[in-house]
Amino acid sequence: xxxxxxPGRLSPRLEWRVATLADFVDxxxxxxxxxxxxxxxxxxxxxxxxxxxxxDEDGYSTQRSYSLxxxxxxxxxxxxxxxxxxxxxxxxxxxxxxxxxxxxxxxPVGGWFLWHPxxxxxxxxxxxxxxxxxxxxxxxxxxxxxxxxxxxxxxxxRTPMDLIYASELRRSARDDGGLDITTVYxxxxxxxxxxxxxxxxxxxxxxxxxPPQFEPTCFVCGPTGFVEHVATTLVHxxxxxxxxxxxxxxxxxG
Amino acid sequence: MxxxxxEYEDGNALAGPxxxxxxxxxxxATGRCVSCGDTGRVADLRVYVxxxxxxxxxxxxxxxxxxxxxxxxxxxxxxxGTLSLRVPMPPG
Numbered sequence: 001x002x003x004x005x006x007p008g009r010l011s012p013r014l015e016w017r018v019a020t021l022a023d024f025v026d027x028x029x030x031x032x033x034x035x036x037x038x039x040x041x042x043x044x045x046x047x048x049x050x051x052x053x054x055x056d057e058d059g060y061s062t063q064r065s066y067s068l069x070x071x072x073x074x075x076x077x078x079x080x081x082x083x084x085x086x087x088x089x090x091x092x093x094x095x096x097x098x099x100x101x102x103x104x105x106x107x108p109v110g111g112w113f114l115w116h117p118x119x120x121x122x123x124x125x126x127x128x129x130x131x132x133x134x135x136x137x138x139x140x141x142x143x144x145x146x147x148x149x150x151x152x153x154x155x156x157x158r159t160p161m162d163l164i165y166a167s168e169l170r171r172s173a174r175d176d177g178g179l180d181i182t183t184v185y186x187x188x189x190x191x192x193x194x195x196x197x198x199x200x201x202x203x204x205x206x207x208x209x210x211p212p213q214f215e216p217t218c219f220v221c222g223p224t225g226f227v228e229h230v231a232t233t234l235v236h237x238x239x240x241x242x243x244x245x246x247x248x249x250x251x252x253x254g
Numbered sequence: 255m256x257x258x259x260x261e262y263e264d265g266n267a268l269a270g271p272x273x274x275x276x277x278x279x280x281x282x283a284t285g286r287c288v289s290c291g292d293t294g295r296v297a298d299l300r301v302y303v304x305x306x307x308x309x310x311x312x313x314x315x316x317x318x319x320x321x322x323x324x325x326x327x328x329x330x331x332x333x334x335g336t337l338s339l340r341v342p343m344p345p346g
Contacts, residue, residue, distance in 0.1 A: 014273045051270035065267055109269035111279030112297035224262060246298065248264045 016053060017041070019077065019105040021097050027164045031130060032094045033069060033080045038105060043072040046137035047114030047219065047247075050079070050107030054089055064089045067134035067221070067247070068108065071117075071141035077105070080164060082130035113219065113247045117145035121217055124209045125153040126230050128200070128222025132164050134247060135221060139169075143176050151179045152216075154208050156200045156226070158187040182208040200226075202233050212238035217245065224248040265299035268308060271322055275329055278341055286337040289317035296320075296339075 019036040026032050046068070053063040070078040083094040097103065115123060115138045125135040132155055142151060157163055163183070173181040184204055185197045195204075210216040218239060220230045227248040234244050265281050272280045281297040292314040299310040299319060307323030312335070319335040333339075 014270070049266070049269070063270075065270060106270055106273075109273055109279070109281075110266050110297075111269070111282040112295055113266055224264075227264075246264060247266050248262075 014106050014109065016104045016106045018102050021099050021101050021103070022076070023099060024097075027080060028162055030083045030094070030162075031080055031164050032083075033078055034093065034097065036077045036079065036103075036105070038075050038077050041072075041075045041077060042108075044068055044108035045114045045116060046071050046141040047134045048108035048110045049134070050077070050105050051109065052079070052089065052093070053104040053106070054092060055104070062088055065109075068137055069133050070137055071144055080130065080133045080136075082164075113221070113245050115141070115217070115219065117141050117147050119217075120147075120149050122150040122210050122214050123152070124216045124218045125151065126156075126200075126205070126209070126218065126220045126222075127153070128156045128226035128230075129158075129162065130164060131220075131222030131226070131247070131249070133221075135219060136165055136168075138219065139172055139176070139179065142179070143172065148178050150210075151176075152209055153179065153181045154184060154200070154204065155181065156184045156186060156222070159185060160188075160190050180208070200230065202236065205230065205233050206237055209234075209237075212240070215240070215243065217243050219245050219247075221247040222249070261304070262300040262302050262311070265295065265297040265301055265310060267301045267303065268296065268299075268310065268320075268322065271308060271324060271329075274324070275331060278343065280339070280341065283339050283341040285319060285339050287312040287315060287317055287319055288335050288337045290315035291337075293340075 017038050019038040021034055022037045023035040024032050049065050049067045051063050051065050055061040066079045069080045081090050081093045084090045127135045169181055172179055184200050186199055187197055189197045218234055220227050227246045231244050231246050235241055269281045283296050284293050285296055286293045298313055300313055302309045309318055310320040312319050317335050321332040323330045
């Protein structure tokens with residue numbers, strides 16, 4: 001079994017590794033999944049992330065944190081990068097990095113926002129935009145482990161064109177027993193979609209999430225404002241703040 | 255300048271930088287704020303990354319609990335806003 005960093009577990013000091021782009025998948029007009037080969041990768045748990053470091057020819061170096069998009073698979077690591085228009089790192093990763101190119105990567109890191117496939121308690125996942133990425137790692141890990149943990153995913157996106165992992169999520173909703181998926185559109189919805197476009201609200205979370213009495217673990221990931229809004233709503237609905245785990249991306253998320 | 259009320263990330267952003275200093279994952283640790291006495295996960299702190307380095311504030315009272323600056327040959331960690339840090343550990 002791959003060595004995996006666990007919370008509280010003593011781990012070898014993290015080092016920067018050279019990763020090579022093996023392939024990529026364009027998910028939307030602005031999001032690309034990078035399939036990276038990372039020699040010596042120690043494994044990870046869904047929800048963990050990595051730091052990516054780019055260094056310019058003149059030595060200027062900058063780094064960003066990205067969620068791992070898929071469960072551990074040997075030395076293969078998947079990141080889904082949402083391009084931030086005036087970003088310093090994401091446009092390079094999403095547009096310029098070519099197959100065979102190297103980048104530096106350090107991880108896995110983060111021991112709080114993670115789901116262990118041996119857990120059986122109900123889980124509520126709420127993702128806004130590219131906040132779906134670490135939640136998708138959990139959905140994929142659940143399927144891989146043949147887990148029957150009850151999962152509900154609420155995915156908030158602006159328009160149908162912004163859906164990341166659209167076809168896989170459709171398949172998962174059909175084939176992964178015990179996984180319910182609700183997509184909430186905030187700007188424009190597909191024709192005949194039952195819910196009119198609008199911000200994810202208390203009604204949505206109450207209707208498509210779990211009742212607090214079920215004591216679900218809630219994972220919320222997205223832009224900071226979205227995460228604040230959802231976490232506050234969950235507490236308002238009666239969820240124990242200790243079971244709400246959040247991951248926000250701030251203004252420099254890219 | 256337009257100020258954005260959400261110009262911060264969360265404590266998870268400290269996981270990598272702090273891993274250079276600590277043998278355990280500090281984002282899962284529970285910290286107590288010097289100012290208001292509240293306890294919470296380091297993962298839930300409000301982290302401002304636009305300053306040189308990282309400034310992490312208490313989500314309850316906004317007091318600075320942790321500052322971390324990395325230079326090419328040193329790391330400078332200021333924890334004067336943190337009264338205590340409870341770190342989950344495997345049985346010793």
